[in-house]
Ligand SMILES: [Zn+2]
């Protein structure tokens with residue numbers, strides 16, 4: 001019976017992971033009518049996926065969400081790419097800056113860890129918050 005039990009556990013684990021990922025995506029997204037309530041002045045990091053460019057820069061969170069709302073493809077679940085201000089390709093995506101080593105990287109770079117685990121030093125803010133019991137709501 002031991003072997004037979006493993007599979008449902010794995011499936012359950014994957015379901016939990018998927019649920020968590022969509023919950024995070026849902027929570028980090030402003031509500032449909034709430035774009036106006038997104039405050040201006042909060043800067044977020046974005047990064048160009050074009051290997052010849054690799055530009056990293058900050059944009060206003062509100063500008064980002066306005067762009068996302070405008071260019072959202074209802075057929076795609078993922079966020080649309082932004083136009084790079086350096087190479088002018090549509091290859092810029094939201095990124096995160098490591099609070100420890102300052103590296104700018106995309107969420108989910110390190111597989112099997114927290115989405116914001118730094119590929120350089122392994123620091124994860126989510127993990128820190130979970131450990132200290134101050135989970136983001
Ligand atoms: Zn670029």
Ligand SMILES: [Zn+2]
Nearest residue numbers: 098101118121
């Ligand atoms: Zn780091």
